[in-house]
Amino acid sequence: MPTAAPDVIEQTDTQDRADLAVPWNVVVHNDPITLMSYVTLVFRRVFQFTKEKATKHMLEVHHRGRSVVWSGGRERAEFYVQQLHSHQLLSTLERAE
Amino acid sequence: MRRSPQGSLTLAALDPFFVQLLREVGDWADPGEDPAACARLFSPPAAAGEKAVNEDWEELVRPELEAQFRDARDAVRADLARIRPEEQPSPEPLPPDGATPPEPPSPTFRVRIPARNFEAWLSALNQARLALGARFRLEEGDMIERPRSLLDGERAFRIFQVDFYGHLQEMIIRRIEGETDDEGEDASPAAEGT
Known part of the structure; x- marks a missing residue:
């Protein structure tokens, strides 16, 4: 006998798949306390950026208030945001427009 | 600061005042129940509209972050528990009777x-700086225009404390990046804010 439960599960799965398919941005936001050198070090560690690329993104955060440091699948984006938070960087993931 | 052959850093000739600031790192880094400090150290990973992302994060990721931050604070406290006084030079001979002895x-x-x-x-230093910044509502301008005196009130004192922790962070970062630091070198002013 059919129940409502499978329908609900299917909708959730569909939603999850849609979320995973949409590209997400990892965004780092400005904060007045964190050292510039610390942010650069964290970018190099988390994303394996060169010093030049890490510095470029750090300066973008400093001057523009935010920088998109990575774009891609949601799971990977969540992983990177967790890494950034583990270094206390103010960061979020956002759906790419 | 001195770099030992084993790669460690030694902070030498520390005045008791700075020792006390160091001993406060763990306490300030721990946000406890302070709403502002908690909000900064455990900020949401997505905008409020991304309810599922934020709820999963609170349930699964935040406990991991809390444990990581606590481990870091504990490691620093353990190092600070080994602070030792340095040997002092031999005292000067007592002055003749009636003269004031040297301090x-x-x-x-x-x-x-x-x-x-x-x-x-x-x-831990970063946690402490961010928690202090959140508790005392420090802003970009506070980190650029330093207070003229530590006696300008508690907020001024905490800005100094955030600065001091920043200097230590800079020293450690330079050491990690392999730049040369010779004994007695004065740390350059910490660049603030991203």
Whole structure:
């Protein structure tokens, strides 16, 4: 006998798949306390950026208030945001427009 | 600051005032129940509209972050528990009867930061700076225009404390990046804000 439960599960799965398919941005936001050198070090560690690329993104955060440091699948984006938070960087993931 | 052959950092000739600031790192880094400090150290990973992302994060990721931050604070506290006073020069001979004896030199202290704990120190110092910044609502301008005196009130004192922790972070970062730091070098002013 059919129940409502499978329908609900299917909708959730569909939603999850849609979320995973949409590209997400990892965004780092400005904060007045964190050292510039610390942010650069964290970018190099988390994303394996060169010093030049890490510095470029750090300066973008400093001057523009935010920088998109990575774009891609949601799971990977969540992983990177967790890494950034583990270094206390103010960061979020956002759906790419 | 001195770099030992083992790769550790030694902070030498520390005045008791700075030792006290160091001993406060763990306490300030711990946000406890302070809403502002908690909000900064455990900020949501997505905008409020991304309810599922934020709820999963609270349930699954935040406990991991809390444990990581606590481990870092504990490592720093363990290093600070080994702070020792430095040997003082021999006291000067007593003056002749009736003369005022010279004041004994102030004690100084030394703390060694092992290379294996550099990451923990960076984390705990950063936690402390961010928590202080959140509790005392420090802004970009506070980090550029320093207070003229530590006696300008508690907020001024905490800005100094955030600055001091920043200097230590800079020293550790330079050490990690392999730049040369010679004994007695004065740390350059910490660049603030991203």
